[in-house]
Amino acid sequence: MDTAAILETGAKLAFVIGINLGFFAPVLAWVERKQSAVMQDRIGANRADIFGFTVIGLFHSLADALKLIFKEDFVPRGADVTMHRLAPMIALIPALMGMAVIPFGGTYEIGGHAVNLVVADLDMGLLFVFAIASVATYGVVIGAWASNNNWSMLGGLRAAAQMFSYEVTMGLTIIGLLMYYQSLSLVEIVAKQESFWNWGIIYQWPAFILFLACAIAENKRVPFDIPEAESEIVAGYFTEYSGMKFIMFWTAEFIEVVTISALCVVLFFGGHHCAFISDAGLVALFGGGDLGNILAMLFGVAVFLVKVCVLIFIQMIIRWTLPRFRYDQVMMLGWKMILPLSLVWILFVGVAILTGLMPTPA
Amino acid sequence: MAITIKKIERGPKLTLWERSFVPEILRGMWITSRHFFHNMKTLTQEFALGGGRSKRSIMTLYYPEERPVTPVAYRGRPVLVRGANGLEKCVACGLCEAACPPHCISIVGAERDNGDRYPTTYTLDGAKCIFCGRCEEVCPKEAIVMSDDWAELCTYDRGEMLYDKERLLRPEASLARRLAFLRNNAFSKARYQ
Ligand code: SF4
Ligand code: SF4
Numbered sequence: 001m002d003t004a005a006i007l008e009t010g011a012k013l014a015f016v017i018g019i020n021l022g023f024f025a026p027v028l029a030w031v032e033r034k035q036s037a038v039m040q041d042r043i044g045a046n047r048a049d050i051f052g053f054t055v056i057g058l059f060h061s062l063a064d065a066l067k068l069i070f071k072e073d074f075v076p077r078g079a080d081v082t083m084h085r086l087a088p089m090i091a092l093i094p095a096l097m098g099m100a101v102i103p104f105g106g107t108y109e110i111g112g113h114a115v116n117l118v119v120a121d122l123d124m125g126l127l128f129v130f131a132i133a134s135v136a137t138y139g140v141v142i143g144a145w146a147s148n149n150n151w152s153m154l155g156g157l158r159a160a161a162q163m164f165s166y167e168v169t170m171g172l173t174i175i176g177l178l179m180y181y182q183s184l185s186l187v188e189i190v191a192k193q194e195s196f197w198n199w200g201i202i203y204q205w206p207a208f209i210l211f212l213a214c215a216i217a218e219n220k221r222v223p224f225d226i227p228e229a230e231s232e233i234v235a236g237y238f239t240e241y242s243g244m245k246f247i248m249f250w251t252a253e254f255i256e257v258v259t260i261s262a263l264c265v266v267l268f269f270g271g272h273h274c275a276f277i278s279d280a281g282l283v284a285l286f287g288g289g290d291l292g293n294i295l296a297m298l299f300g301v302a303v304f305l306v307k308v309c310v311l312i313f314i315q316m317i318i319r320w321t322l323p324r325f326r327y328d329q330v331m332m333l334g335w336k337m338i339l340p341l342s343l344v345w346i347l348f349v350g351v352a353i354l355t356g357l358m359p360t361p362a
Numbered sequence: 363m364a365i366t367i368k369k370i371e372r373g374p375k376l377t378l379w380e381r382s383f384v385p386e387i388l389r390g391m392w393i394t395s396r397h398f399f400h401n402m403k404t405l406t407q408e409f410a411l412g413g414g415r416s417k418r419s420i421m422t423l424y425y426p427e428e429r430p431v432t433p434v435a436y437r438g439r440p441v442l443v444r445g446a447n448g449l450e451k452c453v454a455c456g457l458c459e460a461a462c463p464p465h466c467i468s469i470v471g472a473e474r475d476n477g478d479r480y481p482t483t484y485t486l487d488g489a490k491c492i493f494c495g496r497c498e499e500v501c502p503k504e505a506i507v508m509s510d511d512w513a514e515l516c517t518y519d520r521g522e523m524l525y526d527k528e529r530l531l532r533p534e535a536s537l538a539r540r541l542a543f544l545r546n547n548a549f550s551k552a553r554y555q
Binding site for chain 1: 384387390391393394395397398401402405419420421422424
């Protein structure tokens with residue numbers, strides 16, 4: 001690897017990590033508060049201020065972070081200290097790693113150097129996301145077990161059962177999509193969605209619904225938040241966590257929301273493409289050359305982020321609209337409904353592709 | 363006895379379409395997002411466009427900057443009425459003292475030089491008061507009424523809740539709304555006279 005490549009990868013890494021930890025995590029904490037409040041005809045948190053400026057309650061995230069940093073880092077008696085410390089990291093780091101293979105832009109020629117806007121362009125990018133997502137399960141289960149608390153243990157057991165079953169189902173829901181794009185590489189999948197009529201959502205919308213349901217279940221958010229059901233088992237697997245470790249679990253959840261949205265955008269909504277303009281057309285529109293490429297790159301990233309934000313908004317609406325499922329209902333939904341449905345969908349897509357009903361994009 | 367089997371209907375029968383829950387989930391999301399966008403619109407009108415509070419569709423008040431306007435029938439802290447001449451209207455008859463269910467009023471009466479009776483001390487224990495309004499009902503002189511004081515009645519010291527006469531007295535003008543209400547009330551003394 002030459003210096004330029006290292007610099008480029010470093011810049012992309014910094015962008016992905018920065019936008020996740022610096023922008024999405026605190027802003028989502030704010031959005032979750034404010035959006036839920038406005039949806040429920042309330043005002044929402046709006047008192048934290050700096051020199052009298054409240055910025056619609058945005059400083060509450062800052063206040064939360066400050067408060068939690070200075071809180072006592074409590075480890076319960078009888079807990080496995082090493083594991084208790086390790087669990088939040090095991091939950092947070094995979095959540096961040098999943099973003100590594102998600103392309104947030106196309107390939108651009110800048111100074112005779114092809115810049116591909118993805119941190120790691122893997123051939124099996126999609127499998128990598130799923131593999132990494134399943135590592136996060138360990139963080140939850142280990143944290144629950146190491147806390148030496150019955151509620152945590154119950155939460156951990158529920159999380160284990162739920163996350164493992166939904167992983168199977170989530171993998172199956174997008175096999176139809178993979179057959180359609182004939183690739184596992186996310187970069188290639190995005191490249192094939194240059195035309196609006198090739199976007200995943202057009203032919204694969206049932207897969208989108210199933211995938212979104214599974215992804216939310218995998219992320220343990222309402223309506224699938226039985227591992228942390230606060231009305232039943234205190235706070236589930238992170239009952240015994242305080243201070244920074246608590247933030248880490250919390251941040252992991254928000255980053256997974258972003259990851260799910262980004263994945264949905266990449267798989268179903270054309271990534272950084274804006275519907276009817278091709279990448280080359282966009283560069284030409286911005287005047288070509290280095291400047292045109294840079295402008296097209298910024299535009300592509302902006303389009304991608306806007307799409308991600310819209311999907312985050314939809315996830316938030318789902319989260320604040322639906323009540324929590326019962327445990328057996330969650331399991332039944334996963335194994336008895338979504339799994340068979342996704343198998344049927346795979347069969348359907350296979351037949352449709354073979355008979356030419358569903359033309360695969362070149 | 364023959365065994366009879368009774369079939370119990372458990373809930374309404376759902377069609378397959380209903381059991382998929384997708385339409386209902388979408389309907390719920392439509393309702394919540396409708397609330398969201400409607401409230402966002404009114405919030406923008408209120409703050410960004412300067413429409414003020416009248417534009418707000420959210421019920422919440424920004425307490426303590428904004429205070430709710432209590433309805434006239436609201437029973438807040440009982441207060442003594444200070445008449446136009448600057449003196450209390452109370453004649454120390456002791457009816458309120460007797461009517462008060464938790465016995466929170468204690469009065470010591472005396473006579474002025476012109477023969478008018480007045481309370482030398484009038485103590486109302488705010489910590490005991492149950493805001494029932496009996497004192498107001500029995501008072502023959504409209505001398506004690508329930509005010510609209512509801513906020514910040516709590517103190518750090520229980521002694522401060524023992525209201526003496528000076529703290530109970532309020533000018534008649536500030537109580538006009540309540541007094542008018544009492545006079546027109548279906549159960550007011552005026553109607554029985
Ligand atoms: S409102 Fe009721 S409890 Fe309070 S002082 Fe009057 S009679 Fe007594
Ligand atoms: S009933 Fe009225 S006049 Fe009589 S003591 Fe009480 S406040 Fe005074």
